[in-house]
Amino acid sequence: MKFNGRNIHVDPSAQVGLGVKLGDNVTVYPNVVIKDGAIICNDVVLGEPTSEFYSNSSYSNPQTIIGANSLIRSHAIIYAGVELGDNFSCGHRVTVREFTVMENCCRIGSYSDVQQRVSLGSYSWIHSGVFVPNQTKIGCHVMIYPHVIFTDDRTPPSDDLSAPIIRDFAQVGAHSTILPGVIVGRHTLVGAGSVVTKSVADFMCVVGNPADVKMDVRDIKLEDGSAAYPWPRRFSRGMPWCQEGFDNWLKGTKTRLE
Amino acid sequence: MKFNGRNIHVDPSAQVGLGVKLGDNVTVYPNVVIKDGAIICNDVVLGEPTSEFYSNSSYSNPQTIIGANSLIRSHAIIYAGVELGDNFSCGHRVTVREFTVMENCCRIGSYSDVQQRVSLGSYSWIHSGVFVPNQTKIGCHVMIYPHVIFTDDRTPPSDDLSAPIIRDFAQVGAHSTILPGVIVGRHTLVGAGSVVTKSVADFMCVVGNPADVKMDVRDIKLEDGSAAYPWPRRFSRGMPWCQEGFDNWLKGTKTRLE
């Protein structure tokens, strides 16, 4: 059905691991390392040359790393210099710009546009249609919901940029906007459609435009009356604590939680 | 100019109707039915296998149906299990995920991302860049304007999801956000940029973040002093009442309006 070997162009300098599958019309530019077991779907581009390629005749493509067992869906464009950890997966038509680094087990939704030199901690999930500007720092186990927009310029236009920092376990609701330099604390919940204009402490729930603190997330209850947050105590799908539970996992882990 | 027959791959199990046109680089996966007169533009993918394909070696592709006289513009990805009614049309780079069902005469704008098991009633139009999560229910003659974001999780992250319901004839303004479980009533107008946090009764106009009722839509006047709503009395392009007028059409129709 897929992986028919049609019209694939892999630069001779690329290293393709064991069991890697390459879809039709895939392009792999120089100096890309695809680790074992990765699945690269149709029309994906790996190691897309940076803008310098067009102006510098002695350009050479920096090394790009695609983690083991990654699943990259069709039409994604992964720029040169990107490092994606193991078990990475993404939707269709994703763009990841040069020198962005993602740790293991990250996910990126369709149409998301991750700019240069972004860092994404392990087990963080960015959903569809998200815009992440240069040098944004996102921790581990963070979830960014659809069409969240991060910004980095306090006095546009300028070259004095200051991207947001999103700490471990934070949940950033759909369609919210995070202003330049804002730090979103650990376990924080940003409500959908909010405009976050100043930093938010750990464990706060903020909503609105401009976003205000509404409550401590630890006071949010599920319908059965139990505490909804910290969320890792009730949600473990795809997370490293899915076997032993969050509290046991925390004891055995050097975590950034504390 | 188009339809040169280059690099087209159609699975032998696919059924291609009379007068169907297939653009260059089109891929049709197993078990797709393309009804008569459909135009499938360049680089479109029909019957894209679901995620299960990558993990289940005995995967078989569910049936996909593309309605008669549909026009699917380039780079759209229609997943397996989708059913699109007759006269469907869409823009470029649309994604429609598995088991979503659209009735006749629906339209989807470029870059829109319609997730799984969504239902869309006849003559409903979704404009560009809209995100529609799993199981969202949208009625007939509904218009969703550009970059509207629907959400489905009250306590993110969770697997206890509750997508919005949008009733017949509703108008959801550009760039608005609809919170989980919200029901948007019939003939309702959601103003552009609103964040709708609770359900809205029929015929209401809501605006703001959070959205509040501003007025009854039947009190909104056009510049000439006539009533702007219910809109079907003054707008009929592409609608089934375009010949006889809305009120006559209503009399002859089992409608969901009343």
Place this chain on the structure above:
Amino acid sequence: MKFNGRNIHVDPSAQVGLGVKLGDNVTVYPNVVIKDGAIICNDVVLGEPTSEFYSNSSYSNPQTIIGANSLIRSHAIIYAGVELGDNFSCGHRVTVREFTVMENCCRIGSYSDVQQRVSLGSYSWIHSGVFVPNQTKIGCHVMIYPHVIFTDDRTPPSDDLSAPIIRDFAQVGAHSTILPGVIVGRHTLVGAGSVVTKSVADFMCVVGNPADVKMDVRDIKLEDGSAAYPWPRRFSRGMPWCQEGFDNWLKGTKTRLE
């Protein structure tokens, strides 16, 4: 690395200038003029036929012009009838619909969707994921940041449309929404996440939903205490005053500033 001449389809009626590079899988439809030195990356479509093509058997493709030294990144779709000035550049998967005209030195970010008969003045930059409806008028040296949405219908749905007008030097912050008929003044700054419901005078800074005037931009200071606005006095990268400075350039220019 790129420009291997694979699978390129150029209509014989197209005029391809000196030094033009065409990436793999590029399609050039009839009546396209590509001026000297333009770089057209992989999978780009130039002169995409309008909707009339599908219904009118005597359709002929209107002339499309791609300016000299343009850089069009992969998967962009430029419709027939578009005129792009010299030194145009754009990101990936951009759509520019028919009869839109851009003056010299414009830039469009990835995923942006520019509709029909839009006009964009010289040196204006539209960032990623922006939606620009039919007939929007954008001046010179304007910057539109990511995921700004312009709207054009006061009483949706209707065919009585009124797109916004954005005057020279305006800065429209990320994720903001501009309502129909709004005029954004010269040197105005719209804060990120704002919903602009009424016209804004020159030099105003507006923020919020609905957006209110917060201050005169000329009272915004940089960290060193100097005036941040008018921005051209401190930012010149890519602008025509980058050699001589803004005030000297103004003296020598018939400008729309005054």
